[in-house]
Amino acid sequence: MTANDNPIHYNAARFLISADKLSQCPEDSGAEVAFAGRSNAGKSSAINALTNNGKLARTSKTPGRTQLINFFDLNIEGLRLVDLPGYGYAKVPIAMKEHWQKHLDQYLQQRFSLKGVVLVMDIRHPMKEFDLMMVEWCKATQVPLHILLTKADKLKRGPAQSTLLTLRKELTQILGDKVTLQTFSALKRSGIDTLSQRLDSWLSQGISQIEE
Numbered sequence: 247m248t249a250n251d252n253p254i255h256y257n258a259a260r261f262l263i264s265a266d267k268l269s270q271c272p273e274d275s276g277a278e279v280a281f282a283g284r285s286n287a288g289k290s291s292a293i294n295a296l297t298n299n300g301k302l303a304r305t306s307k308t309p310g311r312t313q314l315i316n317f318f319d320l321n322i323e324g325l326r327l328v329d330l331p332g333y334g335y336a337k338v339p340i341a342m343k344e345h346w347q348k349h350l351d352q353y354l355q356q357r358f359s360l361k362g363v364v365l366v367m368d369i370r371h372p373m374k375e376f377d378l379m380m381v382e383w384c385k386a387t388q389v390p391l392h393i394l395l396t397k398a399d400k401l402k403r404g405p406a407q408s409t410l411l412t413l414r415k416e417l418t419q420i421l422g423d424k425v426t427l428q429t430f431s432a433l434k435r436s437g438i439d440t441l442s443q444r445l446d447s448w449l450s451q452g453i454s455q456i457e458e
């Protein structure tokens with residue numbers, strides 16, 4: 247499929263709803279892709295770069311900015327992007343952490359329309375505890391995983407590529423060819439085509455379901 251005949255237009259993304267728990271999520275039909283990762287990793291910025299809309303998902307220098315599950319509609323009915331709350335921010339009160347963890351877990355376990363997870367990691371600090379947990383979760387549930395090594399602008403090309411290669415080896419051992427990885431920079435807008443091609447392959451499952 248060439249870029250011109252791709253029916254999914256990420257730049258048409260619109261805010262749909264924020265959910266505090268599973269029962270507030272939109273109807274579980276169609277197809278969606280969730281952006282997960284540690285607090286401050288760059289999830290919301292990656293969504294904004296992908297959709298070419300700097301105001302779509304709220305970003306912040308303060309970790310813990312995204313506290314709800316935020317859903318964005320695409321141009322085709324039933325296709326959605328999901329911005330998950332950041333994980334692992336130490337300063338968040340325990341009760342709130344437990345609340346997120348419970349609802350994030352429920353979302354990941356029970357969401358039928360979830361067709362893939364984009365795990366966003368700061369390329370300078372990859373594979374922390376939460377990241378490993380997500381990798382294991384994807385292995386157990388067989389939900390496909392795409393790893394975005396973001397903030398690549400913070401490293402020179404050589405170190406960025408060697409991080410990519412090392413992680414590719416490590417992750418392929420765990421997940422086989424179910425996992426894909428790339429470098430990315432929201433700041434420099436690099437890696438957007440690779441990301442959108444991966445999302446197309448997941449979300450297009452939702453198009454055929456709707457048309458059936």
Ligand SMILES: Nc1nc2c(ncn2[C@@H]2O[C@H](COP(=O)(O)OP(=O)(O)OP(=O)(O)O)[C@@H](O)[C@H]2O)c(=O)[nH]1
Nearest residue numbers: 286287288289290291305306310311312332432433
């Ligand atoms: N240099 C650089 N900075 C980035 C990049 N992506 C995000 N940032 C910065 O990293 C910080 C966190 O970005 P967010 O997109 O808000 O991170 P998040 O993962 O959504 O954070 P939470 O919502 O708190 O979980 C902000 O100051 C961004 O400007 C990038 O590609 N390059």
Ligand SMILES: [Mg+2]
Nearest residue numbers: 289290311312
């Ligand atoms: Mg965010």
